[in-house]
Amino acid sequence: MLILKILSLEPAHGYGIAQRVQQVSREAVQLNQGSLYPALHRLEQKRWLKAEWRPSETGREAKFYSLTRAGERQLALEKETWDRLTTAVQLIFNEE
C-alpha cells in the first residue's frame, strides 16, 4: 500500500521509492531495499503498476513505475480497509 500511495503522487523509479519511503516516514520505516523489487514486480504482474524507461534526474535511463487505473482502485480499496481498521482500533483505545 505504501508503494501504491507513493506512486499515486508521481511516477518514480525503485531507488526513488526507497528514498521516499524513508523520508516520508521520517526514517521510521526502514524498507529493505532488496525486497522492494520483488514487490514492485509482483504489483506490475498484477497490472496495478505500469513501467516505462525514461531518463532520471541524473540523466541515466531508469525504470519509472506509475499507477494504473486498477492500481488506483486498489489503493482506494486498501485505504478504506486500513481506515476502517485504524478507526476500530482507535475506538477500542478511546473507550475507558
Next chain:
Amino acid sequence: MWKLLNLLPGRRRRMEKELERELRYHVDRRFDDLVRSGLSDAGARRQVALEFGGVLQVQEEVRDAWVWRWLSNGQRDLQYAGRLLRRSPVFAATALLSIALGIGASTAVFSLIDQVLLRRLPVSEPDRLVYFNWRGGTLSTGWGYDYLNSYPLCRELQEQRQVFDGVVCRHPTTVSLSIGQQPQEVRAEIVSGTYFNVLGVQPRLGRLIDPSDDVNPGGHPVVVVGENYWRNYLASDPNVIGRKVSVSGYPMTVIGVAPATFVGMDPLAAASLWMPATMAAQAGNIDAYWDQLLNRRAAWLHVFGRLKPGLTGEAAKKTLEPWFRTMLENEPSTAGFPNVSEEQRQRFFSSTFDLQAVPGGLSASRRAFQRPLWMIMAGSVILLLLASLNVAGLLLARGAARAREFTTRMAIGASRGRIAGQLLVESMLIALGGGLLGLLAAPALARVIVFFLPRDGDVALHIDGRVLAFAFLASVITAVMCGIAPALQTGRTPLVASLNDRSRVAAGGGVWLRKILVAGQLAFTLVLLIGSGLFVQTLTHLHDNLGFDSSNLVTVSVDPPANGYSEADAERVMREVLQRLQAVPVVERAAAANSGMLNGGAASTMVTIDSGRRFASDRAAARMRVGPGFFPTLGTQVIAGRDFDERDVRPPGDKPRAYRTVIVSESFVRRYFQDQNPIGARIGLGNRPDTKTTIEIIGVVKDFSRRTLRDEQVETIFLQYFDNQSGDGTFYVRIRGRAETAVSQIRSAVAQVDPELPVTLTIFDDQVERSLRTERMLASMSSAFGTLALLLAVIGLYGVMAFVVTQRTQEIALRMALGATRPAALWLIMRDAAVMIAGGTLIALPAVWALRRFVEADLFGVSSLHLPTIVVAGSVLALVGFSAALLPAWRAATVNPTDALRL
C-alpha cells in the same frame, strides 16, 4: 493466466535484461549518493551490499513474481528430462514404443467402441426414439432379424397419437441398383412414408419420401439416394432428380438426395437408397416373389416410435396396453390368421410388448462387434499396464543408479517433493510422448482392428474431442503409474548413510519394489500365455470342426428374380447355370443349394416324424435345400441310404411341388431314431396335429458345420433343392487345382447364360477364414502380446537379478571364502528369481480363475481352466525366467573371493 506468457523465451530474455539494468541503476545510484555523503569507495560499496542484500537473491525473488515457482521448476525439469532421455536412447525408445502401442491401440478401440456402442443417431432428439418389441407368439413368418412386425401393424401404431409424435418403420435390404450402368449391389432401407419427417431429416436435394408415397401398394415408384452414393457414383449430378433408375429390375424415379450425415437407422450398415414400403413387393428384394405388404402375419419391419416430449417409455407402454389387448383379440378374425393349436393360440394371447429406448438406432452388427471390441480394449489396457510396469521398473533402476545424484541434491537443499516432481516430469514426458506417437499410429491400428471384426461394418477411426481426451487421460494415468513408485522411492534412505556407503548405492528399498513389479509383470505374462494357449487351441479345434475339406471350394450365388426374371425363367436360368458350371474344364463337381454356409444364419423348422409311431420333434431342426451331388462336392459322406440323384429332381417346366425325399444328419438320427433304421421313415414339416408326413428319408449324412464353425452339431434335414421353387440359390463348385485360378472361368460360364446377371463368388477358404477372424485375432493378439510380455518381463527380471548380484557380490565372496559351495552360492541368488516367479504365478492363477467367465464364450473345444495349457504356460515362464536369472547368478557364483573382497 497471462503469467504463462512470461515463459516465452524471447519475452523471458528481455525481462531478465531489464531486471538487471533496473537493479544496476539502483545500486549505482545508492553508491553515488553514499560517496557524495562522504564515504570512501570501499565503505560505500560495503554499505550498499548491506542495505541491498544479494543481487542474485533479489533476482530470484523477482523471477518468482513473474511465474509460479512450480511452473518454472517444471520447465527446467522438462529440459533436464529431455536431456536425460536423449542420453539413453534405447531406454527412451523401448518405453516410448510400448506406451505408444498401448495408448494407440486403446485409443483406436475407444473410438470404435464410441461409434458402435455409445454414439447417438444423427437425427433430431434421438433420445425420444423407442423400438417396439412384440414378445411372445406372434404366429408370423419373419423376414429379417430382431423384433419384426407387419406393415398393417405399423400403420395402426401410427394412429396412436396419444403417445407418439410419429411412428416410423423400416426394413433393411440389399438391392441391385442400376443407373444407366452395370447393376450394383447397394444397401437400402424400405421405409414408411413418415420416416424422414419423424426423424427430422432434411433433404440435401429434391424432396424425401413422405406420407403421400405410402398410399397405394405398388403405386409409388420413387427412391431417395444417399449423398455419398450421389457423390461417388452419380458425380454429384445436380439434375439427378427425375432420373430413371432400375431397382431389382423394377423402374423407379429419383426424387431426392438424403444428407451425408444420415445413413439410416443402422449406423453400422450405411444405406445408400430409400424406397417407400408400398414398393417393397416390386423392388424390395426381400424374398423371391414376396408379396406380403398387407399380410398381418408377415413380420418384416422394425417399428420405432417418437415418444411425445416428457413421456417415459413406461408411461407410454401403460397407455398403449388397451390398444395392444384389443388388437390381439381382433386378430384371429382377420384374414390369413392361421389355424393353430390351442397351446399356440394361448401363447399368442399372452404375448406382451415393450418399448426400448434406441437413441443409437438399431444395428445387427452391434452385438457382433461388442465382444471383440471389448476384448481388444482389455488386451490393449493390459499391454499399457505392462508397458507402464516396465517403464516403472526401468525408472526405478535408473533411480537407483541416480541415487547419489539425488542425495547430493538433497544435501544441498532440494526438497523430496522437488526431486519426486522431477521424476514425475520425466515419466510424464515419456507417457505424453508415447501417447502422441500412439495417436499417430491409431488410424493404422484402427484399420487392423476393423479388419479383424467378424463382419463388415461402416466403422472407422474418427478422431474427435472425446477421442483426444481419452488419449490424453490415458497418457496422464500411464505417467502417474510409471512415475509414482520411483517418485515415492526417492529420499527414503537417510542422507548421510547413502552418501557415505558407496557399495550399497542407497537403493536397498528400491530392490524389493522392483521385485514386486517384476512379479506383477510375470503374472500378467502368465495370464497372457495361458490365454494365448487357449485361443490357439480354439482356432485349431474350430478348423477341425468344419467337417469337410474347404480348400478348392468356391460358392457362386445368383439371384435372377432380383434382376427381373419371372419365376419360371429364373428356374430355367438356374438349371442352365448349373449345367454350364459342370461343363467348365477345371470344375470337378458342382451342385446347387438354396443358401451359402458359415454366414451365421440358417432356416429351421419343427418336424413331425413317422417311424411306425408318430411324434413331433422336441426342438427345431435346421433345414437346407440341396441338389444332387451336393455332399460329394463338399466331400462329406453319406453314411447310410443314398444321395439325391436325377430321380429326385423335378423335370424342367413342371410346377413346384411338395417335398418328396429328404436326407437327415447323423445327429438327427441319434436324437430321434436311437438304434432304429431311419431309412424309409417319413417326416413332415411343422408340428401341427394335421401335419402330413409325406417326405421319405432316403439317406443319412455325417455332421458338418453349416451356420458357423462353432455349431454344436444340430439336427439338420436336407430337402431336395429342385422340389420347391428353385429360382435363386448358391452353387457349390469343387475345383481341380487352386480355387483362385478358376474364378474367371466360373464368371464367364455364368455370363454365357446372362451377362447382366450379378454373381457373388466366394472362395470357401476365405469364407472359413472370415468366419474365424475374431478367433484368429484373439489367438494372434494374445500370442503376440504374450511374447512381448514375456520379453519385457524377462528383461525386467534380468535387470533386477543383475542388480542384486552386484549388490551382494561381496557377501557371496565372503560366504565362499568361509566355505560355502558354489551350488549354495548359485542357489542364494536363484532363490530370488524363484520367489519372483512363484509370486507371479500365485498372482496369475486366481486371475485366470476370475477371468474364466470372460473368455469362456470365445473358447471352443477347450475349457477355460484347461490344466495342460496352464502347466505348459507356467513351465515356459519358469524356464525362460530361470534362464534369464542364471546368467547373473552364475557370475556371482564364479566370483573369485580374493578379487571381490579386496575392495
